[in-house]
Structures are given as C-alpha cells and as structure tokens.
Amino acid sequence: MNRRIFNMLLAALIVGGIAACDEESSILDPENNPQGVELELMVDEDLTEALVMDAEAAINAMLGPAPAVSGLEFSEPPVMFADPPDPEVIAAARTKLREECRPLFQQAREAWRSGDTESAAELAFQGRLCVAEALIMFFGEEAYDNLWERLEHVLTWLEEGVDEDTSDLIARIRQLMDEADVIRNGPEIDNQLALATERLLLALQIGNRERHQQRRQEIQQHARFSIFMAQSAINLSLQVAGEDITERQIRAARHAQHMVIGAAQAWEVGRYGLAFHLAREAVNVGLLVVVLEPGVTDANLVEVMVQLSATAILAAQEALTSMGQQGFPALLLGHAEMLKDKADLMAATHPRAAIHLYWHAAVTAYGVIRLASDAP
Numbered sequence: 001m002n003r004r005i006f007n008m009l010l011a012a013l014i015v016g017g018i019a020a021c022d023e024e025s026s027i028l029d030p031e032n033n034p035q036g037v038e039l040e041l042m043v044d045e046d047l048t049e050a051l052v053m054d055a056e057a058a059i060n061a062m063l064g065p066a067p068a069v070s071g072l073e074f075s076e077p078p079v080m081f082a083d084p085p086d087p088e089v090i091a092a093a094r095t096k097l098r099e100e101c102r103p104l105f106q107q108a109r110e111a112w113r114s115g116d117t118e119s120a121a122e123l124a125f126q127g128r129l130c131v132a133e134a135l136i137m138f139f140g141e142e143a144y145d146n147l148w149e150r151l152e153h154v155l156t157w158l159e160e161g162v163d164e165d166t167s168d169l170i171a172r173i174r175q176l177m178d179e180a181d182v183i184r185n186g187p188e189i190d191n192q193l194a195l196a197t198e199r200l201l202l203a204l205q206i207g208n209r210e211r212h213q214q215r216r217q218e219i220q221q222h223a224r225f226s227i228f229m230a231q232s233a234i235n236l237s238l239q240v241a242g243e244d245i246t247e248r249q250i251r252a253a254r255h256a257q258h259m260v261i262g263a264a265q266a267w268e269v270g271r272y273g274l275a276f277h278l279a280r281e282a283v284n285v286g287l288l289v290v291v292l293e294p295g296v297t298d299a300n301l302v303e304v305m306v307q308l309s310a311t312a313i314l315a316a317q318e319a320l321t322s323m324g325q326q327g328f329p330a331l332l333l334g335h336a337e338m339l340k341d342k343a344d345l346m347a348a349t350h351p352r353a354a355i356h357l358y359w360h361a362a363v364t365a366y367g368v369i370r371l372a373s374d375a376p
Helices: 001-024 038-043 047-058 086-112 117-139 141-159 164-185 192-209 216-244 247-268 274-291 298-323 328-346 351-374
Strands: none
Touching: 001 047, 038 047, 038 086, 038 117, 038 192, 038 298, 047 086, 047 117, 047 192, 047 247, 047 274, 086 117, 117 141, 117 192, 141 164, 141 192, 141 274, 141 351, 164 192, 216 247, 216 274, 216 298, 247 274, 274 298, 274 351, 298 328, 298 351
C-alpha cells in the first residue's frame, strides 16, 4: 500500500515538476533556488536532520527539561507528569529515529548524488514516513494535529514577504496540507495516520528551506539571532501559560527547549542552516504552548494575543526609553509594532493569521526587552 501511494505521489511530483520548470517556477528553477528541484529539498542534509531532531526533541520532552547550555536560560515548567511515559515506547521510538530514519535519509542523499532521482525520492519518502511512524508510536493523532498547527504558523511567516518564489512555496505547502487532509479523512487504509503525517512533514521541510546563496556569515548571523528569539518565545509562552500549565503545554515547551539546545549545538559546530531551521521551528512550538491553553478558541485567543503583543510592545518601548537604546533594538521594536498593526487590520476577517502575527510581534518585543536589559 505504501509503495502504491508513493508511486502516485512521485508521479504527481515529476509531472508537476516538469510543468513548473516549463513555466519557470521559482521553486524548481535552479537559477532562482540553488537547492534545485523539490527532490533536492527532500534530501537536503540540514532539512532532513532538522526533521529527525525535531521528532527527537518531542520525545525527549517526555524525559525532562533540556540540559543546561552556557548562554541559554529557560523558565522551567513543573518537572513531573501525572502519567509518566512508558520507557519501552520511548526507547523504541528513539531507536527507530536513530537506526531507521536517519539511514534512509542518508541513502536518499547518496542516491541523489549518483543521479538516481527516483530512488532518492522513494528513500526520502520512506525516511519521512519513518519519522511520522515514530511520532505516532508515541503521540498518536496529537503528532498530526501539532504539525498542522505549526504549518499554519509557517504559512503566516512566508506570507509576510510574498514574492514570486514565496507564493509558489505557499501554494505547494497548502497542496500538501490538502493531501494530508484527504488521506487522513479518506477511506481507511494501512498506516493511514502516518501517511497523512508524512505529507505534513514534507510541507514543514519545504517551508523551512533557506536560500543557500546567502553568504556563510549571513547564515551564521541569522541562525544566532533565531536562537535568541526562540529562547524569548519559549520563556514568553511559559509566562502566558502561568501556574495552571497543562501536561500537554509542558511537553510542547520542553519540545521547544530541546530544539533550541540542538540549534545552539549545531551553531557551535558550524551547521548554521540546521541551527536556523531548529530555532525557527522552536518559535512555532512556543506558540503551540499558548494555543493549547485550556478553553482557548480562535476568538478569545485573538483577544489574548492583542493584549499580549500590546503589553510586550509597551514594555519594550519603556525599556528602550529608560536605557537610551537605539540602533538595532529600536529597529526591532519598529518591526514588532508593524507586525501588530498588520495583525490589527486582519483580526476580524482572518483571526488565525492575526494570531500568528500577534505572536511574532510579542516575541520580537520580548526580545527587545532582553536586548535592552543585557546592554552594558
């Protein structure tokens, strides 16, 4: 069954790829995207490793908080869960990721380098399906639901700077989310939930690609700042959750913490692309902590986010004024204010998109406060 579905998906990719190349699509045109066709995105070392490390972080969150790392400080949620995880399930999921999923992605890269694109696509598909199965083994439908929520955040982030390239990416991500929805809610088939989750993993992988024509120094700077902002997002999300934080929120917060630790470690060894992807996704998982607040709906979450972003921006303004800060912190504050203004305009008609923009505004403003407080 998996092979039949893969053949169908591969055929759609090849046909779509040829058509897109004929139309000079910026996703698939090597001139505009140095990573080349979508198949190359599927086997990119940083993007595939980010998927595996993301899944590992989610599972490690059940074991406790992330380890202490110099330069990173997190607010810490409660330590114990009412229903501790089964150690055997944890071990099985972690072993699967390490011994099955990573080798599949490595084999996919080797096939790609040798010119065997069909094998590369199939192996990359099997790698993503492997990651999906490991997550579902542990989290069940929650794995799918969390990925869907995070992809909504990725789409908002992409829509912030829509150009021809980004427009193509948005369309492709929405197509993959539609495919996931059809598989999940269609006729019952073997491994149905994992197959649907695999589509979301590919969408996340594509959405988090970064243009590699950026100079190494620029990628390094972007990655480092993304780690800083991810740490801000986690601490802010825990402040919003407060003392009544639920177990699922704790798991999400620790998931994000482990991702930021992985990003910091990747940055230290010069894997700036991987660090960037992990840190940026940690911001998305931080928002998940807020979205999972009991009793929250889109309507009242907008109200929460309006207040949160307004409070954070006001505090950032006061921090800069009292410390006489200008330069980069002031530019960052201006960006936060712009995001909030944009969210205000769409809150009534597009509440989901507004929620994500308010979150970015609040996290950015919180980052300004941290920068001002750390200044000599």
